Amino acid sequence: xxxxxxxxxxxxxxxxxxxxxxxxxxxxxxxxxxxxxxxxxxxxxxxxxxxxxxxxxxxxxxxxxxxxxxxxxxxxxxxxxxxxxxxxxxxxxxxxxxxxxxxxxxxxxxxxxxxxxxxxxxxxxxxxxxxxxxxxxxxxxxxxxxxxxxxxxxxxxxxxxxxxxxxxxxxxxxxxxxxxxxxxxxxxxxxxxxxxxxxxxxxxxxx
Amino acid sequence: xxxxxxxxxxxxxxxxxxxxxxxxxxxxxxxxxxxxxxxxxxxxxxxxxxxxxxxxxxxxxxxxxxxxxxxxxxxxxxxxxxxxxxxxxxxxxxxxxxxxxxxxxxxxxxxxxxxxxxxxxxxxxxxxxxxxxxxxxxxxxxxxxxxxxxxxxxxxxxxxxxxxxxxxxxxxxxxxxxxxxxxxxxxxxxxxxxxxxxxxxxxxxxxxxxxxxxxxxxxxxxxx
Amino acid sequence: xxxxxxxxxxxxxxxxxxxxxxxxxxxxxxxxxxxxxxxxxxxxxxxxxxxxxxxxxxxxxxxxxxxxxxxxxxxxxxxxxxxxxxxxxxxxxxxxxxxxxxxxxxxxxxxxxxxxxxxxxxxxxxxxxxxxxxxxxxxxxxxxxxxxxxxxxxxxxxxxxxxxxxxxxxxxxxxxxxxxxxxxxxxxxxxxxxxxxxxxxxxxxxxxxxxxxxxxxxxxxxxxxxxxxxx
Numbered sequence: 001x002x003x004x005x006x007x008x009x010x011x012x013x014x015x016x017x018x019x020x021x022x023x024x025x026x027x028x029x030x031x032x033x034x035x036x037x038x039x040x041x042x043x044x045x046x047x048x049x050x051x052x053x054x055x056x057x058x059x060x061x062x063x064x065x066x067x068x069x070x071x072x073x074x075x076x077x078x079x080x081x082x083x084x085x086x087x088x089x090x091x092x093x094x095x096x097x098x099x100x101x102x103x104x105x106x107x108x109x110x111x112x113x114x115x116x117x118x119x120x121x122x123x124x125x126x127x128x129x130x131x132x133x134x135x136x137x138x139x140x141x142x143x144x145x146x147x148x149x150x151x152x153x154x155x156x157x158x159x160x161x162x163x164x165x166x167x168x169x170x171x172x173x174x175x176x177x178x179x180x181x182x183x184x185x186x187x188x189x190x191x192x193x194x195x196x197x198x199x200x201x202x203x204x205x206x207x
Numbered sequence: 208x209x210x211x212x213x214x215x216x217x218x219x220x221x222x223x224x225x226x227x228x229x230x231x232x233x234x235x236x237x238x239x240x241x242x243x244x245x246x247x248x249x250x251x252x253x254x255x256x257x258x259x260x261x262x263x264x265x266x267x268x269x270x271x272x273x274x275x276x277x278x279x280x281x282x283x284x285x286x287x288x289x290x291x292x293x294x295x296x297x298x299x300x301x302x303x304x305x306x307x308x309x310x311x312x313x314x315x316x317x318x319x320x321x322x323x324x325x326x327x328x329x330x331x332x333x334x335x336x337x338x339x340x341x342x343x344x345x346x347x348x349x350x351x352x353x354x355x356x357x358x359x360x361x362x363x364x365x366x367x368x369x370x371x372x373x374x375x376x377x378x379x380x381x382x383x384x385x386x387x388x389x390x391x392x393x394x395x396x397x398x399x400x401x402x403x404x405x406x407x408x409x410x411x412x413x414x415x416x417x418x419x420x421x422x423x424x425x426x427x428x429x430x431x
Numbered sequence: 432x433x434x435x436x437x438x439x440x441x442x443x444x445x446x447x448x449x450x451x452x453x454x455x456x457x458x459x460x461x462x463x464x465x466x467x468x469x470x471x472x473x474x475x476x477x478x479x480x481x482x483x484x485x486x487x488x489x490x491x492x493x494x495x496x497x498x499x500x501x502x503x504x505x506x507x508x509x510x511x512x513x514x515x516x517x518x519x520x521x522x523x524x525x526x527x528x529x530x531x532x533x534x535x536x537x538x539x540x541x542x543x544x545x546x547x548x549x550x551x552x553x554x555x556x557x558x559x560x561x562x563x564x565x566x567x568x569x570x571x572x573x574x575x576x577x578x579x580x581x582x583x584x585x586x587x588x589x590x591x592x593x594x595x596x597x598x599x600x601x602x603x604x605x606x607x608x609x610x611x612x613x614x615x616x617x618x619x620x621x622x623x624x625x626x627x628x629x630x631x632x633x634x635x636x637x638x639x640x641x642x643x644x645x646x647x648x649x650x651x652x653x654x655x656x657x658x659x660x661x662x
Binding site: 067 | 221224227228231234238239242245246249250337338339
């Protein structure tokens with residue numbers, strides 16, 4: 001049965017909301033919970049993940065003709081680990097404070113299921129152009145997801161956004177729990193519920 | 208793809224992995240060579256940048272790293288000897304670490320040259336409770352936590368009091384709601400000073416002829 | 432005696448106080464995915480603990496002897512090949528690649544072992560056993576060990592690394608079994624439709640994280656208590 005392979009534009013739009021890595025695919029939860037205490041670490045993590053995702057997709061797409069079934073996961077992992085090391089070193093060299101704040105979560109990008117699944121689903125089967133579009137779309141979706149959670153956590157937890165004061169400390173008692181692990185879980189759970197609810201409402205109105 | 212025997216099939220597949228491994232290895236080696244020195248400098252600068260702030264009169268570029276063997280635990284530690292612009296020995300910076308409420312707390316203690324009076328404190332790393340324990344990093348106004356260590360004596364052992372320290376005692380007032388974090392910092396300072404004060408006192412008072420202290424303005428020195 | 436107390440501190444720290452799932456946010460995918468029934472959750476927890484121990488041992492060995500700055504083996508090779516003895520040989524840039532291969536191999540080994548000796552268990556795991564490779568918890572344990580090995584004042588031995596790994600695995604097992612027990616109960620409750628599945632699990636995890644936060648500060652007291660007790 002001939003299947004319609006998604007075009008570059010379709011892949012790109014897909015990644016942002018319809019197949020959002022966090023809200024729809026439930027991938028990459030570990031960094032989503034860990035680095036979203038503030039917008040700055042969240043966006044740095046999104047940038048690092050985007051770098052690894054895009055580069056890995058490009059390389060895998062270029063060598064997709066040579067990949068054999070047995071070894072492809074090995075090749076994906078090797079490629080991803082290399083780019084994560086590069087991203088980690090670059091961060092340590094140029095953004096030392098942020099690198100310390102992100103700590104072990106940058107190397108954990110290696111086991112972020114999102115990247116391996118994109119390599120498997122898209123770039124090992126389609127050309128570089130589509131692969132890049134897919135990677136960029138997914139990265140944007142990931143960044144959007146991280147931003148949504150980080151915004152809630154940072155504004156409620158510290159009254160700031162990107163470090164700039166938003167809610168004056170005099171009338172908003174900062175919700176310390178938002179900066180701690182429980183706040184991360186609760187925020188993500190409730191936002192997931194919200195996303196589900198919006199999705200179901202859309203389905204109802206279009207049905 | 209034509210049917211080849213499994214063995215040569217695996218061999219053909221393996222060459223791709225080996226080629227990739229070599230290529231990536233070279234890329235990583237390149238990254239290490241170009242960025243490695245910069246990263247090491249960042250790490251050292253964390254300490255060196257604090258030296259003038261916690262030892263009054265010290266010049267960052269004149270700081271000399273030393274290694275001493277602790278008299279309590281026998282392990283080797285790095286300490287930093289601070290000199291002024293004119294070359295006078297103005298004090299020491301001792302890295303200390305101890306168990307806080309949540310995890311380890313790493314601090315830098317500034318102490319004067321005769322190893323008697325504490326001149327400053329800087330918290331390098333901590334994971335204490337936001338809003339409570341993590342206020343130990345504050346060192347701005349006259350009374351903020353780090354500044355409470357100034358002018359304390361190295362002997363007798365530092366204590367932590369819930370309210371104002373009684374006159375004549377050698378201690379600090381704990382952060383309200385964060386007694387354990389405050390005690391963690393004090394314990395770190397105490398154990399480091401107990402362990403290293405003796406060996407540090409035995410070190411020479413003059414810098415060696417070529418102090419090898421990196422500074423933050425290294426772009427002029429790098430020849431890339 | 433000091434070593435024993437330090438090991439107990441590491442173990443309790445990894446299992447309860449800084450629980451891998453509820454404090455460090457690693458291992459969330461299986462935590463949400465495999466925790467529907469307590470027996471499968473317990474099996475997954477045991478498998479993860481097993482893999483973590485093997486992976487931690489191997490990565491400790493590789494890092495201590497080969498990958499850390501000034502490690503003995505590369506230094507010896509460098510000097511034998513006639514290099515300048517003063518240079519600091521640093522292969523740590525290869526750490527992450529090394530760790531992920533160690534983990535993949537450990538999972539492969541455990542898979543073969545389980546398939547040979549516990550076939551029904553192997554069947555019930557299905558695709559989740561190979562997926563342990565992408566379990567952040569294992570790589571996280573290796574990274575923690577790396578951090579301690581790069582600090583010349585800490586320089587963990589195998590005993591500390593293994594304690595951290597097993598403690599972390601046990602903590603993961605505790606968390607996942609608790610979550611499974613709660614979800615078994617939740618199946619009979621009327622959860623709002625948008626929250627069913629991942630949403631409510633995360634909210635439950637948040638409340639569990641709050642409960643586990645009560646363990647904080649325990650290790651600063653453990654040392655004194657144990658010192659008194661073991662005197």
